[in-house]
Amino acid sequence: MESKLDGKKVAILVADGFEQVELTSPKEALEGAGAEIDIVSPAEKKVRGWDETAWGSKFKEDVPLGQARAADYDALLLPGGVMNPDHLRLEPKAIHFIREFFAAGKPVAAICHGPWPLIDAGVAKGRRMTSYPSLRMDLKNAGVDWVDEEVVVDHGLVTSRRPADLPAFNQKVIEEFGEGVHNRSSMQAIAE
Numbered sequence: 001m002e003s004k005l006d007g008k009k010v011a012i013l014v015a016d017g018f019e020q021v022e023l024t025s026p027k028e029a030l031e032g033a034g035a036e037i038d039i040v041s042p043a044e045k046k047v048r049g050w051d052e053t054a055w056g057s058k059f060k061e062d063v064p065l066g067q068a069r070a071a072d073y074d075a076l077l078l079p080g081g082v083m084n085p086d087h088l089r090l091e092p093k094a095i096h097f098i099r100e101f102f103a104a105g106k107p108v109a110a111i112c113h114g115p116w117p118l119i120d121a122g123v124a125k126g127r128r129m130t131s132y133p134s135l136r137m138d139l140k141n142a143g144v145d146w147v148d149e150e151v152v153v154d155h156g157l158v159t160s161r162r163p164a165d166l167p168a169f170n171q172k173v174i175e176e177f178g179e180g181v182h183n184r185s186s187m188q189a190i191a192e
Contacts, residue, residue, distance in 0.1 A: 151169050
């Protein structure tokens with residue numbers, strides 16, 4: 001794979017209970033494309049994944065959420081899992097961090113249950129998105145044009161449904177993160 005993301009720095013925002021493959025697969029793809037990755041988390045020092053049906057591995061937190069600034073990154077990745085996004089959507093610092101990316105027009109990618117915090121951040125309305133099917137009504141009620149597709153791109157926001165979609169998701173994430181800042185003037189007012 002070409003080094004399409006040389007010089008790009010990506011934050012992966014997770015709390016305990018993220019779907020492990022939804023962090024490891026995109027992280028590997030992004031690093032393979034030349035990006036530098038930081039795992040950002042409200043957890044202390046290590047954050048624990050969920051591996052399909054049981055607790056998975058622990059991952060080193062590179063930057064505590066309380067110290068993370070969107071200005072230090074070119075893009076944001078939000079893995080899914082049920083516990084992880086449910087925790088993040090109740091964490092004011094996580095919501096603020098997410099809003100900062102949208103305010104700056106920086107690309108964001110979310111897979112599976114990862115779009116949940118976007119509702120609480122107020123950045124989902126008016127978007128075309130996909131997600132794990134159980135989030136369909138939550139997203140529709142938040143004003144999203146929800147579709148059942150492998151991967152959806154809407155002005156720098158990449159969404160996907162589940163781990164089976166990771167190959168297409170990773171490809172689009174690299175493409176959108178490589179494009180950089182997107183014009184989202186209508187979304188920028190939300191985060192300001």
